[in-house]
Amino acid sequence: MNKIETTPGSMNKSDKQWVVDILKEDNLKLAESNHLGTYGRAQLGPATKVLMWAMRIYVVLSFILIIAQIYISLRSNG
Amino acid sequence: MEITETKPRIVEPGITTEDIHRAKDRVRIHNARARTGPFRRLFLLFFLIGPGILVMLGENDGPSMLSYAATGATYGIGFFIPFIVLTFAMAYIVQELTVRLAAATQRGHAELIFERFGPFWGRFAMVDLAIGNFLTLVVEFIAIQAGLGFFGIPVPIAVGLGLLLSIFVMLSRRFWTWERITLGLAIFNCLFIPVANMVHPNPIEIGHSLLTWLPLPAGGITLTLLLFIMSNIGATVTPWMLFFQQSALKDKGITPKDIPYAKIDTAIGAILAAVFAVAALVVTSVLFKHHIDTSSFSNGPFAAAQFAQALQPYIGKFGASIFALAILESGLVAVITISSSSAYAFGEVTSSAHSLNRPVKEAWKFYAVMIGGALLAGLIVIIPHAPLTLIVLVVNVIATLAMPPALIFLILLVNDRKLMGDYVNTRTENMLAIGVTIFLVLAGMIWGTVTILTGLGIMH
Numbered sequence: 001m002n003k004i005e006t007t008p009g010s011m012n013k014s015d016k017q018w019v020v021d022i023l024k025e026d027n028l029k030l031a032e033s034n035h036l037g038t039y040g041r042a043q044l045g046p047a048t049k050v051l052m053w054a055m056r057i058y059v060v061l062s063f064i065l066i067i068a069q070i071y072i073s074l075r076s077n078g
Numbered sequence: 079m080e081i082t083e084t085k086p087r088i089v090e091p092g093i094t095t096e097d098i099h100r101a102k103d104r105v106r107i108h109n110a111r112a113r114t115g116p117f118r119r120l121f122l123l124f125f126l127i128g129p130g131i132l133v134m135l136g137e138n139d140g141p142s143m144l145s146y147a148a149t150g151a152t153y154g155i156g157f158f159i160p161f162i163v164l165t166f167a168m169a170y171i172v173q174e175l176t177v178r179l180a181a182a183t184q185r186g187h188a189e190l191i192f193e194r195f196g197p198f199w200g201r202f203a204m205v206d207l208a209i210g211n212f213l214t215l216v217v218e219f220i221a222i223q224a225g226l227g228f229f230g231i232p233v234p235i236a237v238g239l240g241l242l243l244s245i246f247v248m249l250s251r252r253f254w255t256w257e258r259i260t261l262g263l264a265i266f267n268c269l270f271i272p273v274a275n276m277v278h279p280n281p282i283e284i285g286h287s288l289l290t291w292l293p294l295p296a297g298g299i300t301l302t303l304l305l306f307i308m309s310n311i312g313a314t315v316t317p318w319m320l321f322f323q324q325s326a327l328k329d330k331g332i333t334p335k336d337i338p339y340a341k342i343d344t345a346i347g348a349i350l351a352a353v354f355a356v357a358a359l360v361v362t363s364v365l366f367k368h369h370i371d372t373s374s375f376s377n378g379p380f381a382a383a384q385f386a387q388a389l390q391p392y393i394g395k396f397g398a399s400i401f402a403l404a405i406l407e408s409g410l411v412a413v414i415t416i417s418s419s420s421a422y423a424f425g426e427v428t429s430s431a432h433s434l435n436r437p438v439k440e441a442w443k444f445y446a447v448m449i450g451g452a453l454l455a456g457l458i459v460i461i462p463h464a465p466l467t468l469i470v471l472v473v474n475v476i477a478t479l480a481m482p483p484a485l486i487f488l489i490l491l492v493n494d495r496k497l498m499g500d501y502v503n504t505r506t507e508n509m510l511a512i513g514v515t516i517f518l519v520l521a522g523m524i525w526g527t528v529t530i531l532t533g534l535g536i537m538h
Contacts, residue, residue, distance in 0.1 A: 019093055022101040025108070026333045028184065031096040031433065039183075039497055042194040048490065052195075055483050059202065062479040068530055069475045073468045 099435035100331045103254055107336070126339040127346065128257045129326035132415055133173060133319050134166070134347030135264040135354075139214075139412030140221020140405055141379045141470075142313035143270070143358045148381070149306050150359035151388075152373070154366035155283050156293040158310065159356055163288070165314035166352035168514045170344060172485065175492045175503075175511060176320055177340045180327035182501040187324040189426035191487050194494065203321075203487070204427040206480050208451075211318050211420045213473040215455035217379050218409040218416070220466055223459060224382035225405035228398065237456045240406075244413045248448050253329050253434040256418075264411045267350070269404035270357035276393040277364040284360065301528065308525035309474075313355075315518060316477050317484040318419045325422035329433050334501065361401065364392045378470045379409075413452055421448035475529060478522040485515040 023030060044052065103125075110121040149158050176187065183190060188207070192200025219237050226236035247263075250256040286292070295303050323344075332340055365372055365388055372388065375381040382405040390398040418434070424447045425432020431441035438445050458464050489511055492503045503511065 016093055019097050019101045022104050022108075023097060023331075026104055026331065026335075028100065028104070028331055028333065030092065031094045031100075031431075032092060038193045039190075040193070041196060042490075042494060042496075051486065052199075055486065058482065065479060065526060065530060066472065066475055069472055070468065072530070072534060073471050 094431075095437060095440065096431070096433045096435040099252055099254070104331055123339055123342060126332070126336050127343040128261060128330060129323050129332075130173065130177070130340060130342075130344030131347035131350065132257070132260055132264060132326065132411075133323040134169065134344070134351040135267050136322070136412050136415035137169070137314060137316060137319055138267050138351050138354055138408055139218055139416075140225070140382065140409035141217050143267075143355070143405060143408045144221065144379060144381055144385065145309045145313045146355045146358040147362045147385050148372065148375070149310060150362035151365040151370070151385070152302075152306065153295045154363045155279065155360065156287045157291050157295055158306070158359060159284060159287045160289075160291050161307070162310060162314075162355050162359065163352050165311055166348045166355070168518070169315045169319070169351075170348040171510050171514050172315055172488070173319060173323055173344050173348075174341055175488055175507075176324040177327060177332075177337060177344060178498065178501045179488075179491055180324040181332050181334045181337050181340065182498045184328055185324075186328050186422050186426040186432075187321045187488075188423035190324075190491055190497065192427050194491065194497070195487070199487070200427050203484070204423045206483075207317060207321055207423050208420050208447075210316075210473065210476045210480050211416050212451055212455060213469055213476060214316075214318070214416055215413060215452055216458050216466070216469050217473055218412045219456045219459040220470070221379035221382055221409035222406055222413075224379055225386075225402045225409065228383040228386045228402035234460050237459050240410055240413065241452060241456045244410060244417070244452055245449055247414050248417065248445070248452075249438070250434070251437050256434045257326075257330070260411060260414050263407060263414070266407040267354045267404065267411070269400050269407065270354050270361060273389075273393060273397050273401050273404065274357040274360040276397040277361060279360045279363065284356075301532070304524070304528060308478075308521055308528075311518065311521050312474060312478055312525070315481065317480045318416050320484050320488055321423050322415055322419035325419065325426065325432075329422070329435065337501070358404075361389065361393075365389070368392070377467060378474075380466075380470075413455075417448045417452045420451055421445070475526060478526050481522050482515075482519040485518060489515060 020030070042048075106125050107122065110118070110125050113121055146162065179185075179187070179190065185193070188200060188203050191203045219240060222240040223231075223233045223236040226239070227233070231239075247256060247259050250259060295306075297303070327340060362372075362385060370388055372381075372385070375384045375388075382402060386398040386402040386405075389401055393401070421444045422432055424430075425441070425444045428443070430443045432444045433441060436444070458469075459466065489503075489508075491497060492511070493508065495502045
């Protein structure tokens with residue numbers, strides 16, 4: 001397997017086209033273009049919105065539990 | 079038709095080194111697909127395996143393997159052998175979702191959460207993962223130094239060696255190289271098998287327990303049993319696995335055509351990890367058989383050298399050494415995989431370059447998070463009087479509590495037809511995934527509650 005050099009400079013057209021063609025064949029975008037265009041925000045149904053709010057409450061409770069765990073451990077170690 | 083490689087020498091704007099390396103990796107796969115003959119599928123599998131095996135064997139980290147060892151020493155061969163197999167079956171069900179997500183969307187997990195559910199949940203996922211992963215890295219270095227401690231290697235040297243090796247792998251600057259080296263390290267998780275052989279287990283006894291789940295743990299349902307069940311579950315499915323596998327598959331350039339092989343990769347990983355986990359349990363079952371009390375052993379990763387020493391009368395110095403080396407390996411691979419999952423998530427949420435196919439100067443933030451996290455975690459272990467026991471306790475709580483949101487987002491994403499297209503979850507897949515999610519969420523909540531109540535003195 002030939003080693004690919006990556007030193008910057010000019011690249012001939014056919015080599016550049018080779019990279020593009022290989023990735024295009026697999027429907028893979030160029031790394032730079034991966035950040036162009038997003039799926040956008042999901043349209044959440046009522047049940048999912050309730051779930052999201054339940055998760056927010058869960059996150060707050062989790063923080064409390066973690067702090068409680070740290071406090072308990074520090075207390076038991078004196 | 080075979081595709082012949084040309085040799086692009088130079089990078090032009092618009093095409094990055096990441097693209098070139100990925101194109102080179104895809105050429106291998108195209109050529110494997112173009113092959114004829116009986117070994118065509120094997121060649122294809124060889125090039126497509128990686129993230130699935132790495133995520134499963136990466137989860138067989140130091141604390142997990144010691145958790146299995148503690149289980150074997152406390153309960154011997156019986157109920158927990160099929161239970162461990164069941165937990166890895168659940169892990170497969172969960173991880174398979176990330177395979178389809180990665181292939182269908184060409185996005186990492188944190189990136190998708192950020193895009194579809196907004197910056198709050200995207201950043202929460204990243205920060206939550208980063209904190210949990212960082213504390214886990216500390217625990218892995220504890221396991222590494224405990225494993226090498228069996229050989230009398232001082233803590234700073236043990237941690238230094240672990241850091242050197244893991245950073246060397248992280249700096250391979252080529253996803254393929256990084257993947258293959260880490261796979262080579264991960265396969266040493268199999269060291270638990272020859273050690274298990276040294277205790278001369280009865281295969282009929284193991285087979286019987288696999289089929290019948292017997293004998294059940296003595297003493298009925300106790301708090302100790304509950305804690306062992308929870309720790310075994312926690313040793314199998316954790317949040318970083320979801321983020322890691324999806325991001326690694328995206329970095330590898332997996333496409334929908336590759337999904338069947340990526341699923342096989344994940345299944346192979348689950349099977350190997352289950353076998354090695356059971357082997358770790360079988361090793362210490364000899365302690366159970368000889369009524370050796372291990373309840374006084376140190377908590378979690380600290381116990382590596384203690385288990386090795388306790389096993390020495392039964393498997394000799396050589397066997398005990400292999401056991402300690404296996405713990406070292408499990409910690410090392412976890413450092414590599416967990417560090418990369420944090421770096422991927424950071425890069426995805428901050429829209430900065432995040433690929434193992436990029437040189438350091440192009441993706442310095444990615445490498446800074448990956449290597450910096452490991453360095454800092456290692457340094458904490460070296461610091462005298464660092465609160466390592468507290469970190470071990472807290473990391474288990476965090477990993478348990480972080481699991482439900484991670485799983486819920488995963489379920490929501492794989493049911494999102496706009497993302498998944500034809501690869502959206504079927505009804506059967508949803509039943510399995512939601513069933514596993516409910517089980518893991520309930521198990522985690524019970525464990526967290528029991529831990530807190532025990533700490534408060536309300537439960538004993």
